[in-house]
Amino acid sequence: MPELPEVEVVRRGLAEHAVGRAIGAVEVLHPRSVRRHEPGAADFAACLEGRVPTAARRRGKYLWLVLDSGEMLLTHLGMSGQMLVQPTGKPDERHLRVRLPLSDGTELRFVDQRTFGHVMVDVPGVLVDVPSSVDHIALDPLDPGFVPDVFVRALRARNTEVKRALLDQSLISGVGNIYADEALWRSSLHWARSTREMSGAEATALLGHARDVMTEALEVGGTTFDGLYVNVNGESGYFERGLNAYGRRDRPCGRCGAPIVREAFMNRSSYSCPRCQKPPPPRS
DNA sequence: CGTTCATCCTGAGAGC
């Protein structure tokens, strides 16, 4: 499940292997993958043919190539998306959705089993270097422009549960279910804590942990791609070794030894330590 | 306006 660190690994791969190569005749193999490109698949391909990517950028989980036309090739990997750079002629992946030939004899391939992800050609929004579709996405905590105090104030102004706020990409971007659980574990906070009742110090510490856990994942994941193969599917080494809460039901908490519990949350899961992360008293 | 929730999708794995 690609979250910020995994998407950043892909961005670095695209900067290395796609920027500067002209795009050839694009093939859309599954219409759902371009559903957010309103004019349709043929227009999507036409916007890209002959264009040259000049930079690879990212905000949160959104990733885009700036094109020499001034437009952007915007990508969201969703749950299962991958951006691969493969040699031309290599057999298609089972879930290949879009093929973009590059002028150096390789192909950029968008592969996505569950088709929650998408690609589109977008135009600049409020800022000239950010696609219009990303305007509503908050800065992520690894962005040099991210201001911690702005986040802390916005978080405490919300009236919701803290994990809902962490997952709200218009408040802070790049955090998904895995890193939310990890940041809350490090902060000894339960996911249902009320944002309104959190102190400034608690909010600041939570932000620090979110930033740290993603930075650490990036350091591990950033070493796992090489050569032409630009890959992400949530299988960085970090997932094998570094998680303290996510997916660890019944395994001992690394801090106190109590078995980690799984609770249903927004049609998915929340993992936490029942001793270190005390649930808040029921709200009336 | 702020907040919550159903919905999209496919494959792995469990249970029978």
Place this chain on the structure above:
DNA sequence: TGCTCTCAGGATGAAC
């Protein structure tokens, strides 16, 4: 063995 059921979850747009 093959069927059914459950689970994984990011972002959206409708509902409250």
